[in-house]
Amino acid sequence: METAFDAISFVLMTLGGLCVFIGGLGVLRMPELFTRMHAASVTDTGGLGLVVLGLALQAGWSLALVKLAAILVFLFATSPTSAYALANAALLSGHRPEGAERLDEAAERGS
Amino acid sequence: MIYLPVVLALLVTMGLALARALLGPSLYDRVLAMNLFGTKTVLFLAAVAFLSGRPDFLDLALAYALINFIGVMAVLQFFQSRELRRQYETPRGER
Numbered sequence: 001m002e003t004a005f006d007a008i009s010f011v012l013m014t015l016g017g018l019c020v021f022i023g024g025l026g027v028l029r030m031p032e033l034f035t036r037m038h039a040a041s042v043t044d045t046g047g048l049g050l051v052v053l054g055l056a057l058q059a060g061w062s063l064a065l066v067k068l069a070a071i072l073v074f075l076f077a078t079s080p081t082s083a084y085a086l087a088n089a090a091l092l093s094g095h096r097p098e099g100a101e102r103l104d105e106a107a108e109r110g111s
Numbered sequence: 112m113i114y115l116p117v118v119l120a121l122l123v124t125m126g127l128a129l130a131r132a133l134l135g136p137s138l139y140d141r142v143l144a145m146n147l148f149g150t151k152t153v154l155f156l157a158a159v160a161f162l163s164g165r166p167d168f169l170d171l172a173l174a175y176a177l178i179n180f181i182g183v184m185a186v187l188q189f190f191q192s193r194e195l196r197r198q199y200e201t202p203r204g205e206r
Binding site for chain 1: 113114116117119120121123124125127128130131134137139140142143144146147150151153154157158160161166169170172173176177180183184187188190191194195
């Protein structure tokens with residue numbers, strides 16, 4: 001039973017580490033701001049969930065499990081909030097996603 | 112040593128986020144990179160807590176998550192209001 005839990009949590013944590021690494025690579029390599037935000041969101045959902053789940057299997061029924069659950073709930077609540085605030089601030093300051101100029105022109109012609 | 116791959120991946124990702132924060136052409140790229148660095152630090156602290164067998168480190172991870180969120184929101188609020196004030200003060204033709 002102990003080795004089965006170890007194996008499952010190893011697989012979960014390694015997959016989470018892979019998600020996190022892919023997201024970090026995307027943040028470095030993607031061409032512009034909004035695609036980089038898309039890459040960063042991979043680490044905040046897949047990476048975070050898998051890593052914390054793998055650690056929770058190691059924690060067992062203890063206080064550490066409660067703290068891990070608090071970290072999970074808090075980060076799942078705050079990372080969309082900060083992503084929204086970032087995108088909102090960037091849009092207000094005049095950043096546009098690539099290809100959005102055509103949409104703006106079409107909207108102006110339509111109205 | 113089942114924690115080694117995840118700890119290595121988190122460390123490498125923190126390095127990639129720092130590279131983006133140093134390179135980032137715009138201000139918002141840097142804010143995004145520092146936000147990513149902060150959340151990866153939280154996960155790294157949680158993994159190190161189990162790696163070293165000291166679950167007390169989870170308190171540090173939780174406190175770091177709170178501070179990181181407040182810091183990012185404060186920085187974004189500051190720059191957003193500065194940008195709006197600048198757009199209000201300059202006449203429309205000059206932008």
